[in-house]
Amino acid sequence: MTETTLDIQKIRKDFPILNREVNGRPLVYFDNAATSQTPQQVIDVIVHYYQNYNANIHRGVHFLSQEATDAYEQARIKIQKHFNIGKSHEVIFTSGTTHAINLVANGFSGFLKSGDEILVSAMEHHSNIVPWQMLCERTGAQLKVIPMNQDGELVMDSYHNLLSNRTKLVFCNHVSNALGTINPIKKIIDAAHAVGAAVLVDGAQAAPHIKADVRALDVDFYTVSAHKVCGPTGVGVLYGKEEWLNKLPPYQGGGEMIAEVTFEKTTYADLPHKFEAGTPNIAGGIAFGAALDYMNSIGFEAIAAYEEELLHYATSELKKIEGLKIYGEASQKAAVVSFNIKGIHPYDIGTILDKLGIAVRTGHHCAQPIMDFYQIPGTVRASFSFYNTKAEIDALVAGVQKARNMLI
Amino acid sequence: MGIQEIQEGIVDEFSLFEDWMEKYEYMIGLGKSLPLIKEEYKTDDNIIKGCQSKVWVHAELNDDRLVFTADSDAIITKGIIAILIRAFSNQKPQDIIDADTAFIDEIGLKEHLSPTRANGLVSMIKQLKLYAIAYQTQLN
Numbered sequence: 441m442t443e444t445t446l447d448i449q450k451i452r453k454d455f456p457i458l459n460r461e462v463n464g465r466p467l468v469y470f471d472n473a474a475t476s477q478t479p480q481q482v483i484d485v486i487v488h489y490y491q492n493y494n495a496n497i498h499r500g501v502h503f504l505s506q507e508a509t510d511a512y513e514q515a516r517i518k519i520q521k522h523f524n525i526g527k528s529h530e531v532i533f534t535s536g537t538t539h540a541i542n543l544v545a546n547g548f549s550g551f552l553k554s555g556d557e558i559l560v561s562a563m564e565h566h567s568n569i570v571p572w573q574m575l576c577e578r579t580g581a582q583l584k585v586i587p588m589n590q591d592g593e594l595v596m597d598s599y600h601n602l603l604s605n606r607t608k609l610v611f612c613n614h615v616s617n618a619l620g621t622i623n624p625i626k627k628i629i630d631a632a633h634a635v636g637a638a639v640l641v642d643g644a645q646a647a648p649h650i651k652a653d654v655r656a657l658d659v660d661f662y663t664v665s666a667h668k669v670c671g672p673t674g675v676g677v678l679y680g681k682e683e684w685l686n687k688l689p690p691y692q693g694g695g696e697m698i699a700e701v702t703f704e705k706t707t708y709a710d711l712p713h714k715f716e717a718g719t720p721n722i723a724g725g726i727a728f729g730a731a732l733d734y735m736n737s738i739g740f741e742a743i744a745a746y747e748e749e750l751l752h753y754a755t756s757e758l759k760k761i762e763g764l765k766i767y768g769e770a771s772q773k774a775a776v777v778s779f780n781i782k783g784i785h786p787y788d789i790g791t792i793l794d795k796l797g798i799a800v801r802t803g804h805h806c807a808q809p810i811m812d813f814y815q816i817p818g819t820v821r822a823s824f825s826f827y828n829t830k831a832e833i834d835a836l837v838a839g840v841q842k843a844r845n846m847l848i
Numbered sequence: 849m850g851i852q853e854i855q856e857g858i859v860d861e862f863s864l865f866e867d868w869m870e871k872y873e874y875m876i877g878l879g880k881s882l883p884l885i886k887e888e889y890k891t892d893d894n895i896i897k898g899c900q901s902k903v904w905v906h907a908e909l910n911d912d913r914l915v916f917t918a919d920s921d922a923i924i925t926k927g928i929i930a931i932l933i934r935a936f937s938n939q940k941p942q943d944i945i946d947a948d949t950a951f952i953d954e955i956g957l958k959e960h961l962s963p964t965r966a967n968g969l970v971s972m973i974k975q976l977k978l979y980a981i982a983y984q985t986q987l988n
């Protein structure tokens with residue numbers, strides 16, 4: 441494997457938080473799958489917004505409102521270009537992936553009836569399961585699960601067997617947050633389309649590693665959260681094909697989403713505003729655009745190659761620890777390592793690591809069905825980003841070793 | 849020994865430790881010596897909610913004293929329960945109800961625990977006191 445061409449030490453200087461000490465030790469941040477850190481370039485955009493042109497958008501006649509509107513709409517176009525989306529009004533700003541999924545699930549209420557089926561993968565985040573269960577309760581449709589194997593890969597034969605003309609919707613994450621598996625979404629989408637089903641792909645975990653081309657994928661809906669791609673929390677995007685977005689009813693009523701209102705009848709605004717009721721997270725949207733600019737300036741190919749290097753290094757070093765088992769060994773994997781040590785609760789390991797200044801996640805990672813599948817209470821999950829280093833992985837491995845010695 | 853005395857003893861012990869490592873090592877040791885709950889009592893009814901790890905507690909009256917047994921799937925959590933049980937087990941229910949819990953802060957346990965574990969600690973104390981209240985009502 442070739443060494444990265446990225447200047448990691450220079451990149452790290454962009455992230456002020458990486459200078460922090462935790463429990464008297466330099467912070468090692470390996471909880472990137474939960475939320476990524478924010479570079480100064482993005483922080484500056486947020487500060488600049490509040491210092492210079494904070495105003496409500498789309499509704500003021502005044503200068504600042506226009507400036508804010510322009511910046512917000514420019515961010516929409518940046519997001520459009522990044523994901524190769526056909527039209528800018530196919531980009532719907534949301535508060536994040538959870539909101540985006542609920543918007544679609546709610547919209548499908550009118551399209552489903554008893555006897556229809558929704559397929560979801562066995563490795564979904566809770567935010568991707570509950571809205572569909574609620575949708576099924578409302579409509580009488582049935583939820584079916586695409587199973588996975590021990591390596592944490594979807595069983596594609598079973599998927600093909602589950603598909604039928606009863607299937608109306610298929611939901612799958614692009615990358616699993618708990619295991620790191622990169623799912624074969626192009627194959628999933630094509631097979632679903634062959635039976636006339638729509639597909640929503642949750643791109644929350646994929647976006648930091650993979651630049652998805654939604655038109656090449658031909659996906660019907662794709663969701664992203666800004667806070668996983670070096671942007672701020674509380675903002676995200678739903679991509680939907682125009683014909684779908686026109687068909688779906690609005691999700692929330694409020695300002696911004698209407699064309700005309702009388703007490704008898706309201707006509708809805710055109711896309712994207714039909715789905716953007718109320719004052720949005722303006723600074724957040726603008727900063728989301730800046731975050732994608734930042735990541736593109738580093739380059740997604742270089743990021744993916746370097747993260748793979750980190751993943752391989754971490755995997756082989758961790759495996760040297762006696763009794764350590766890695767969950768999720770898919771051949772296609774993002775930079776996430778979920779593991780346990782025989783006889784030790786993941787929470788105990790996480791507690792000791794925290795004392796050493798190492799931030800990991802422990803527990804079920806909002807994916808309890810996966811933990812049930814492996815019959816474990818949870819895992820320790822270390823997730824890497826392009827600003828992490830091999831020296832930090834060495835600290836993790838030493839920390840896990842130390843925890844093991846203390847706890848066994 | 850009364851609850852107050854036992855608590856003072858625990859505070860004294862913890863004051864000897866130089867750093868968090870020693871505290872944790874001690875707690876892990878305590879965890880291994882926890883008076884274990886009988887398997888038959890490890891039911892969902894006896895699980896304490898609010899912990900990332902599972903915690904089961906059982907209480908039984910022995911004459912006029914309440915005896916606690918417990919278990920957890922996480923060893924540091926077991927250590928924490930062991931400290932609580934040492935402070936509260938084999939005491940009269942009314943004394944448990946009245947007991948002060950300031951010693952927890954004095955040994956610096958909370959600040960050394962992750963937020964979820966600190967919440968779990970509060971739930972555990974609450975649960976022990978609830979048992980005491982239930983048995984006190986029975987005694988009255």
Ligand SMILES: Cc1ncc(COP(=O)(O)O)c(C=O)c1O
Binds near residue numbers: 665
């Ligand atoms: C795969 C996946 N889907 C959805 C979400 C939820 O994203 P958000 O909390 O930003 O709505 C997450 C984040 O943890 C995730 O990892």
